[in-house]
């Protein structure tokens with residue numbers, strides 16, 4: 001079978017990257033600074049492009065002009081922890097509305113260098129900020145478009161606050177809040193903070209998070225582990241201490257496996 005977004009006959013392909021999907025694919029890449037996200041997100045983007053899929057490569061905080069301005073503030077200015085969390089989620093809201101939801105509605109592959117798990121890991125784990133407040137902000141910001149939440153199909157680009165606060169949007173399919181937009185798959189590059197620090201030592205001038213001590217990153221790592229324990233279904237943990245090639249092979253495998261599972 002051929003499709004517009006995938007010119008290759010999917011029945012003949014075994015690696016999952018060629019699988020036809022009627023709506024978009026949202027994959028996030030997570031891990032502490034220096035874990036390998038940027039190295040491997042580019043490789044995954046190439047694999048999807050080779051398979052004929054349109055790819056949106058983006059990042060958080062950031063991804064829109066306004067969100068990039070908020071990124072500059074959050075990464076370089078000292079501020080109250082709640083202010084920091086609010087700015088992170090404000091940037092995320094803009095990114096979702098302007099970039100992520102429209103791309104998923106088009107059927108594109110969205111590869112995002114960090115998403116909400118990073119806010120839980122850094123603000124919740126690293127800074128010790130209230131996990132439940134973050135969960136409240138997540139619920140407020142990541143409600144899915146109504147037709148997406150209720151039918152399972154990609155919603156319209158008209159992703160308005162009004163549309164997202166109807167009774168339908170509040171109603172959930174699995175108890176809890178499954179109508180929240182979450183990545184379909186989260187690839188977590190798990191790495192000892194000391195190894196990450198060695199890798200980054202000569203890489204660049206650190207921002208306010210990167211200049212934190214190793215204990216901070218140990219707490220961030222624990223934050224990621226807590227998040228994985230809360231939502232194990234979408235997490236794939238990668239041992240990021242391996243060589244770049246081995247990590248790359250693991251990443252290709254988990255993405256390919258997930259694509260094949262989700263198409264089944």
Ligand SMILES: Nc1ncnc2c1ncn2[C@@H]1O[C@H](COP(=O)(O)OP(=O)(O)OP(=O)(O)O)[C@@H](O)[C@H]1O
Pocket residue numbers: 031032033034035036037038039040199200203240241242243244245247
């Ligand atoms: N498996 C690996 N073994 C050794 N070095 C690696 C490995 N993966 C990445 N590196 C190197 O470590 C450095 C950090 O990698 P990268 O920029 O991909 O990390 P990152 O997770 O994107 O970090 P940040 O969150 O700070 O953007 C780079 O110089 C990269 O070449």
Ligand SMILES: [Mg+2]
Pocket residue numbers: 037038039113
């Ligand atoms: Mg990076």
